[in-house]
Amino acid sequence: MALGPPSTSPRASTTIRELLSGGDLSYSFEFFPPKTDQGEVQLWRAIRELEPLAPTFVSVTYGAGGSTRDRTVRIIGRIAADTTLTPVAHLTCVGHSRAELRSVIGAYADAGVRNILALRGDPEGGPGMPWVRHPEGFDHADELVSLVRELGDFCVGVAAFPEGHPEAVSLDADAEFLARKATSGADFAVTQFFFDADDYFALLERADRFACEIPIIPGIMPVTNVKQIQRFAALSGAAFPTDLADRLMAVEDDPAAVRAIGVEVATDLCLKLLAGGAPGLHFYTLNRSTATREIYANVAGAPRSRGVS
Secondary structure: OOOOOOOOOOOOOOOOHHHHOOOOEEEEEEEEEOOHHHHHHHHHHHHHHHHHHOOEEEEEEEOOOOHHHHHHHHHHHHHHHHHOEEEEEEEEOOOOHHHHHHHHHHHHHHOOOEEEEEEEEOOOOOOOOOOOOOOOOOHHHHHHHHHHOOOOOOEEEEEEOOOOOOOOHHHHHHHHHHHHHHHHOOOOOEEEEEEEEEEEHHHHHHHHHHOOOEEEEEOOOOOHHHHHHHHHHHHOOOOHHHHHHHHHOOOOOOHHHHHHHHHHHHHHHHHHHOOOOOEEEEOOOOOHHHHHHHHHHHHOOOOOOOOOO
């Protein structure tokens, strides 16, 4: 797999652990690997438009097997080599043996990437389908966390779920598993997107009961497309607020109005999270920069309580 020369950027080799330790607010952006060359042009446009904001890090999602996986590794390598950004590479257990996972981790290391978001991933049949472990792979993300830490000086992030993982038997069981991932070596967590700040703060309380002390960064997905967000919410198990759905459906034929509501609602959520002490904000960009830049402009410099870590 051709990656080009290892990164020489000092930002690429900086760990998220180091960046979060200073206590400054973290702002980060997530992208997905496009399936077409045209989509990749759009992705790089978004990356270049967001780069001047100097985010703490950017991440790229991962699809097991085939061109999606290869694009992820290639894009992460290019971000590390050709931008001023600190990249976080996603990695999932889906469809991979331990040997294949080691190979991908090695490819990330060769590209100069030191930060990996270790995820179990959705079942190959899609959300809601039974999980089937690769015969020589892993069942749970904590196993992948341990593997990544064994293979080098990596900083490892994991997922957290304010409304609970769809497969969790209870919210407490979900928080207990987050604590297991921290014990296995996770340095930080990024949450699934959500719409109610209280869900995030309740997650922090549950995590604290299980002595999980890693920073938990809330994930924000601006609503810019009604049907798309409803589909994502259904797949992730996130509750889509009825009042927000009503507002959006009333203007669904007016894309500018939809985006304006999405920016307003996301800004309000971000301000509540920062006021409550969240360590930062992680934006699911959907490879678009406009809404994210607007929200960032609205919240940058907002006061943050020091009551939550």
